[in-house]
Amino acid sequence: MGEMLVLIDHSEGQPRKLSLQMLSAAAGLADDAGASVAAVWLGPGAAGAADTLGAYGASKVYHWDAEEAHGFVTLPQVEALQAVLETADADVVFFASTNHVKDVASRLAIRVDGGVITDVTGLRVEDGRFVAIKEVFGGDLITTSKVADGKLQLLGIASNAFPAEERGGGSPELVAVDVALSDDATAATVVSVEKQTTSDRPDIGEAAIVVAGGRGLGKEDGFELMEELADVLGAGVGASRAATDAGWYPHRYQIGQTGRTISPTLYIGSGISGAIQHRAGMQTAQNIVAINKDAEAPIFQIADFGVVGDLYQVVPKLIEELEARKG
Ligand SMILES: Cc1cc2nc3c(=O)[nH]c(=O)nc-3n(C[C@H](O)[C@H](O)[C@H](O)COP(=O)(O)OP(=O)(O)OC[C@H]3O[C@@H](n4cnc5c(N)ncnc54)[C@H](O)[C@@H]3O)c2cc1C
Numbered sequence: 001m002g003e004m005l006v007l008i009d010h011s012e013g014q015p016r017k018l019s020l021q022m023l024s025a026a027a028g029l030a031d032d033a034g035a036s037v038a039a040v041w042l043g044p045g046a047a048g049a050a051d052t053l054g055a056y057g058a059s060k061v062y063h064w065d066a067e068e069a070h071g072f073v074t075l076p077q078v079e080a081l082q083a084v085l086e087t088a089d090a091d092v093v094f095f096a097s098t099n100h101v102k103d104v105a106s107r108l109a110i111r112v113d114g115g116v117i118t119d120v121t122g123l124r125v126e127d128g129r130f131v132a133i134k135e136v137f138g139g140d141l142i143t144t145s146k147v148a149d150g151k152l153q154l155l156g157i158a159s160n161a162f163p164a165e166e167r168g169g170g171s172p173e174l175v176a177v178d179v180a181l182s183d184d185a186t187a188a189t190v191v192s193v194e195k196q197t198t199s200d201r202p203d204i205g206e207a208a209i210v211v212a213g214g215r216g217l218g219k220e221d222g223f224e225l226m227e228e229l230a231d232v233l234g235a236g237v238g239a240s241r242a243a244t245d246a247g248w249y250p251h252r253y254q255i256g257q258t259g260r261t262i263s264p265t266l267y268i269g270s271g272i273s274g275a276i277q278h279r280a281g282m283q284t285a286q287n288i289v290a291i292n293k294d295a296e297a298p299i300f301q302i303a304d305f306g307v308v309g310d311l312y313q314v315v316p317k318l319i320e321e322l323e324a325r326k327g
Helices: 016-033 046-055 073-089 100-114 221-233 240-243 312-326
Strands: 002-008 038-041 060-064 092-096 114-120 122-126 129-136 141-145 153-159 173-175 209-215 237-238 267-272 287-292 305-308
Touching: 002 016, 002 073, 016 038, 016 092, 016 153, 038 046, 038 073, 038 267, 046 060, 046 173, 060 073, 060 312, 073 092, 073 209, 092 100, 092 114, 100 153, 114 129, 114 221, 122 312, 209 221, 221 312, 237 240, 267 312, 287 312
Parallel strands: 002 038, 002 092, 038 060, 060 173, 092 153, 114 153, 209 237, 209 267, 267 287, 287 305
Antiparallel strands: 122 129, 129 141
């Protein structure tokens, strides 16, 4: 094995936290894999971020500086990765297991005869190939899977599954890649991007702590309490589908099978029953706290810590206690 590629997800010139976690995971496995770690940066800004990428384990950065490389259109990124793979000596690519990049990875897999495993929360190397661990069916099963021998391994890494650890590496070598886009890849372009939120709260896909509210809140105003709790903890706020369908919180914050997949270190769910479709989006949280007035609610089956009680009594007390501890 020569190089392990890590496709960097970035925003405003900075790698996202998950990208640093992926680099750290790759660097931690590099000796076992007998490979070096190379980052792939699509879009402008590689030079400015190179030292950070090096600090987290990249010894090389393949980059394509074109504006169209970094956006929400899939095909330019697929073709750019294909071009990188023609240059690099790689049989594995780590990518952020987000909806957009899963789309990129699956299209790439068809073009280069690869196999995709998404939402990976654990990795090891056996006989030079990666063995990936992931949770399925709402966390009821843990699977161990490998991409078939000889095929490119495309591994989608879940948020917060691996720690981001600085390794004190030097400045990585920058390698510019030429990409000639096909007509198909330029058929759609992004005209404008408007930020939907002005909140300072972290994105739930990246947040270390996520506070989530469900139908048990009983009303839209219940989310003010969720936001109050989130702000004491520096957390992001998510919701169940019942809450977003009721119009109490925007759909973009929905957690679950048809919403976002999150892997925070701490998830606190209030007034959420824990339906399998909800669990599909949060089961990889490292610590699950559930507040529900029904002791039989399924969420308690996966909770590390449960409070049986009325959330309108429990959450204000929790906020009070957290504030007191913060001094
Ligand atoms: C194809 C498909 C896809 C789906 N995708 C998703 C998805 O992505 N995400 C998702 O979340 N759901 C999804 N669902 C819906 C899912 O099946 C559940 O209906 C939904 O998750 C329920 O949301 P909830 O837990 O907020 O509400 P409920 O199931 O109604 O639970 C509310 C809970 O609040 C508790 N409660 C009530 N009052 C209080 C109180 N005062 N204090 C404390 N506890 C209280 C109740 O005991 C109850 O357990 C999907 C369903 C389908 C069929």
